[in-house]
Amino acid sequence: MPIAQPRIEHWPVTYTVGIWLWVFCFPALFLAGYRRHGDGNRGAAVWLIGLPTVAMVGWTTYCRFFWPKLQPPTWNAPAYTFVCWLYCSTYDVIWSNTAFLIALLGAIATVLMLQRTRGTKYALIGFGILALPLGLPSLYEGVRRVRTEG
Numbered sequence: 001m002p003i004a005q006p007r008i009e010h011w012p013v014t015y016t017v018g019i020w021l022w023v024f025c026f027p028a029l030f031l032a033g034y035r036r037h038g039d040g041n042r043g044a045a046v047w048l049i050g051l052p053t054v055a056m057v058g059w060t061t062y063c064r065f066f067w068p069k070l071q072p073p074t075w076n077a078p079a080y081t082f083v084c085w086l087y088c089s090t091y092d093v094i095w096s097n098t099a100f101l102i103a104l105l106g107a108i109a110t111v112l113m114l115q116r117t118r119g120t121k122y123a124l125i126g127f128g129i130l131a132l133p134l135g136l137p138s139l140y141e142g143v144r145r146v147r148t149e150g
Helices: 012-025 026-037 040-065 082-090 095-112 121-131 134-147
Strands: none
Touching: 012 026, 012 040, 026 040, 026 134, 040 082, 040 095, 040 134, 082 095, 095 121, 121 134
């Protein structure tokens, strides 16, 4: 390009702004999918917990094993959860392992929701908070259940 963009750490400013907008707006796709295709408990389990959990496992695996590790690590690396961001900004495997554990909680919450188990709302809220911003759909469903169940 004829104009050199300013950079934030390793990336041009437009890339940084674009990727972080995508990261923070991505959970809205699951909410929109649920609104359009979700019907009842099964639809909520798939769209609001199951698919975000699958996405988290996929991205965590990619970042841990395939993402080119820039040196030095940067605070500006794209990440779909705050725990993933801690991994991308340090490359310390404890954070990647923590992300996998949080995804396991998401899988457990999905199974609990499909089985209509009591206390599912707490698993939903826990996964939603630990997986922010990707966990927003789960947090939404957990809070909705708390309000309707009293």
